[in-house]
Amino acid sequence: MTSGRAAKELGRGERVIPGVWRLRLPLPWPGVPHGNAWAVAAGDGVVLFDTGMHQPGSLAHLERAMDMVHLRLELVRQVVLTHAHVDHCGQTTPIVLRSGAEVWCHPDHEHLTKWLANPEGYWERRVEIALQSGVPEPVVRQASDQVRTEDIGIAGGLQVDHDLVDGVEIATDLGPFVAVETPGHAPSHVSLFNAERRMLISGDHLLGRVSLFFDFGYTPDPVGEFLESLNRVEDLDARLVLSGHGRTFTDVEGHIRANRELVADRLRATEEALAAGEPLTAVEIAPLVFGTEITAENGTWLLTEMLCFLRHLEVTGRVVKVDAEPDRFRLA
Numbered sequence: 063m064t065s066g067r068a069a070k071e072l073g074r075g076e077r078v079i080p081g082v083w084r085l086r087l088p089l090p091w092p093g094v095p096h097g098n099a100w101a102v103a104a105g106d107g108v109v110l111f112d113t114g115m116h117q118p119g120s121l122a123h124l125e126r127a128m129d130m131v132h133l134r135l136e137l138v139r140q141v142v143l144t145h146a147h148v149d150h151c152g153q154t155t156p157i158v159l160r161s162g163a164e165v166w167c168h169p170d171h172e173h174l175t176k177w178l179a180n181p182e183g184y185w186e187r188r189v190e191i192a193l194q195s196g197v198p199e200p201v202v203r204q205a206s207d208q209v210r211t212e213d214i215g216i217a218g219g220l221q222v223d224h225d226l227v228d229g230v231e232i233a234t235d236l237g238p239f240v241a242v243e244t245p246g247h248a249p250s251h252v253s254l255f256n257a258e259r260r261m262l263i264s265g266d267h268l269l270g271r272v273s274l275f276f277d278f279g280y281t282p283d284p285v286g287e288f289l290e291s292l293n294r295v296e297d298l299d300a301r302l303v304l305s306g307h308g309r310t311f312t313d314v315e316g317h318i319r320a321n322r323e324l325v326a327d328r329l330r331a332t333e334e335a336l337a338a339g340e341p342l343t344a345v346e347i348a349p350l351v352f353g354t355e356i357t358a359e360n361g362t363w364l365l366t367e368m369l370c371f372l373r374h375l376e377v378t379g380r381v382v383k384v385d386a387e388p389d390r391f392r393l394a
Contacts, residue, residue: 071088071089071095071096071123072088072123072126073085073086073087073088073122073123073124073125073126073127074086074126074127074130075126075127075128075129075130075131075133076130076131077131078304078310079259081102081103081234081235081236082100082101082102082103082236082261082304083100083101083102083108083128083131083133084098084100084304084309084310085098085099085100085101085114085124085127085128085131086098086127087099087114087115087120087123087124087127088117088120088123089114089115089149090115090117090213094149094307096307097112097114097115097149097150097306097307098112098304098305098306098307098308099111099112099113099114099124099127100112100263100304101128101131101133101138102234102235102236102239103234103235103236104139104140104233104234104235105139105235106137106139107137107138107139108133108137108138108139109138109139109140109141109142109232109234109239110138110140110141110142110157110163111142111143111144111239111254111263111304112142112143112144112150112151112265112306113141113143113150113151113152113153113154113157114149114150114152114153115148115149115150115152115153115215115216116148116152116153116156116213116215116216116217117152117213117215118213120152120153121153121156121157124153124157135157135160135161136160136161137161138157138160138161138163139161139163139164140163140164140165140166140232141154141157141158141163141164141165141166142166142167142226142232142239142254143165143166143167143168143226143250143252144251144252144253144254144263144264144265144266144267144306145167145168145171145247145248145250145251145252145265145266146167146168146171146173146174146175146220146248146250147174147248147266148174148214148215148216149215149306150265150266150306151167151174151216151220152215152216152217153217154216154218154220154221155216155217155218155219155220155221156217156218158221159218164223164224165220165221165222165223165224166222166223166224166225166226166230166232167220167222167225167226167250168225168226168227168243168249168250168251168252169222169225169227169250170245170249170250170280171220171222171249171250172249172280173248173249173250173277173280174216174220174250175219175220178214178216178219178220181214185206187279188206189202189203189206191278191279191365191369192205192361192365193388194387194388194389195343195344195345195365195368195369195388195389196343196344196345196346196388196389196390197345197356197361197365201356201357201358201361204358205358205359205361205362208358226241226252227241227243227252228241228242228243229241232254234256236256236258236259236261237256237257237258237259238256239254239255239256239263240254240255240256240257241253241254242254242255242294242295242298243291243294244264244265244267244291244294244295245281245284245287245288245291246267246276246284246285246287246288246289246290246291247265247266247267247275247276247277247284247288248266248277249277249280249281249284251265251266251267251291252265253265253267253268253291253295255298255300257298259302260298260299260300260301260302261300261301261302261303261304262295262298262300262302262303262304262314263304264295264303264304264305264306265305265306266305266306266307267288267291267292267295268295268303268305268314268317268318268321269305269306269307269308269317270303270305270307270308270309270310270311270317271307271308272317272320272321272324274288274321274324274325274328274367275363275366275367276288276366276367276370277366278366278369278370278373282373282377283373283374283377284370284373284374285325285329285370285371285373285374286374286377286378288321288325289322289325292318292321292322295314295318296314296315296318300314301314303317328351328367328371329371329374329375331350331351332347332351332368332371332372332375332381333375333380333381333393334350335347335350335351336381336391336392336393337393339392339393340392341384341386341390341391341392342390342391342392343388343389343390343391344365344368344369344372344389344391345365345368347368347372347391348364348365348368351368351371352364352367352368356368372391375391376391379394380393380394381393381394382394
């Protein structure tokens with residue numbers, strides 16, 4: 063769902079430390095008005111970590127942000143994507159066409175590329191999942207009709223030159239940024255750690271504001287993967303985080319702890335919702351966990367998150383799915 067607020071946002075650039083620049087780029091989503099790309103000095107140019115979402119005028123916002131810190135698109139030597147969500151990779155192709163940069167991304171990016179290859183099939187599958195989860199058909203159809211009319215958010219698809227997997231090093235003037243696979247938020251999610259500066263480019267794995275989102279249907283247990291990724295990041299002992307949305311932050315341990323606590327709270331609330339013994343659908347459980355009904359406006363986010371919590375509880379043996387239509391769950 064788009065918002066008129068996005069039109070009031072402008073691309074902005076600022077220096078974080080010498081050789082590192084935050085490029086704040088507008089987004090069209092309520093509650094998420096902008097996201098970050100990060101430029102890091104590298105020889106005669108820069109490495110660009112993430113690109114922002116493609117929308118009308120979006121490339122001009124990126125150029126405006128870069129111009130504020132005396133950079134140009136033609137200086138981009140490499141594009142490194144933390145993950146294949148459109149707000150992080152949507153402008154990759156226009157940037158490559160302007161700069162000739164090579165693109166790095168984790169190979170598990172089918173959650174995006176399968177959608178791009180067959181958008182109609184993708185949306186029909188989402189409709190099927192929603193109906194199986196107990197969303198009333200009129201709400202499902204309304205949401206489906208709405209999202210199909212929205213801009214897809216990516217220009218020219220996603221062409222990747224190099225796989226970004228554990229241990230891959232991206233050279234910069236500040237020293238190498240080493241890839242650390244951090245799936246959970248997305249199967250393709252990678253964080254990048256600079257040990258010399260104890261600096262982490264975290265994408266959407268850690269954000270300044272604790273907020274959860276998981277891709278459902280591509281891996282066995284996104285929530286479990288996310289929790290394990292928190293462990294991996296904690297072991298790095300980073301001291302400065304450059305996240306995909308919001309400002310930089312230094313209380314890394316506090317953010318990791320807050321994410322763990324929020325996941326634990328949501329899992330606990332899910333089990334409590336099932337404690338009465340009556341099998342419930344994901345749609346019936348969600349209001350008891352999130353405090354709000356699933357609607358056409360919030361369903362893409364909340365239903366996906368609810369299904370991921372239920373999947374984690376299934377995988378860990380705490381909840382079972384009942385043979386029913388739509389899908390219902392009860393405590394094990």
